[in-house]
Amino acid sequence: MDKPMKIKAIFFDVFGTVFDWHKSIHNETLMFAKENKLSIDEFYFTDKWREGFRDLQSQVASGKRSYLSMDDIHFEVLLELFDELKIDSISQDKLVEFNKSWHRLSPWLDSIPGLTELKNNFFVSALSNGNLSMLIRLSKNSNIPWDSIISTELFGTYKPDPEVYLGAAKLLEIKTSESMMVASHAYDLDGAKMSGMKTCYIHRPNEFGNYKSENYGDLSRFDIVVESIEEIREKIKIYKRG
Secondary structure (H helix, E strand, O other): OOOOOOOOEEEEOOEOOOEEHHHHHHHHHHHHHHHOOOOOOHHHHHHHHHHHHHHHHHHHHOOOOOOOOHHHHHHHHHHHHHHHOOOOOOOHHHHHHHHHHHHOOEEOOOHHHHHHHHOOOOEEEEEEOOOHHHHHHHHHHHOOOOOEEEEHHHHOOOOOOHHHHHHHHHHOOOOHHHEEEEEOOHHHHHHHHHOOOEEEEEOOOOOOOOOOOOOOOOHHHOOEEEOOHHHHHHHOHHHOOO
16 A cells, blocks of 8 residues: 655645634624614624635635635625625725735634644745735734645636646645645535645534534545644644655
8 A cells, every 4th residue: 555645734724724714804894883873784794705706716716706815805795795794984994904804804713733743844935815915914914824825816717727736835835735724615625636735624514604604524534633723733644754
């Protein structure tokens, strides 16, 4: 039996995997509504803002639409939501600042200690649909200990386009089989797996709030399944860099 390929780099999805976007955006929406005396269902607003991004992201990844940065897509969806809610009293400057809520997310409690531990044996990198300026601010705000930050903006597309995974490995001068993708979303891991990466599914039961979850089917198709980033250290030993 062949020995498993040694892993040299671990790539992490960011939104939902490392950062708790739902709670952060929910709280930002509450504050924005209060400051501007708006009546907004913050749960509906938070979900629709994220759903709108994912719809347009999929169109870009499939080639149906030309590339727009995550910041630009978020702003487009934000304007559509305010139009839907018939809110036209907010200035452009305030809307731009509200859109930067996505730069101010809080990480899950296990993220920083887990990433710090993994850096002892592996090259640890973000591989995210966020645009680079957003990812830098987001990571700097929370002192996320990345070795590098790779944005799909570099490739002009979004995950799960194979170009992202192949391009990320190429940037680090490794084979995709020498890397692992960690994410809380099956579509991301399925794309990584098809591109030759090892995969790690991390369960984030509260990613979409306490009242909603997504069913990703049989998780045994992924190489590792964990409940926290800290748990990866033990389960990845079979692939430890030699």
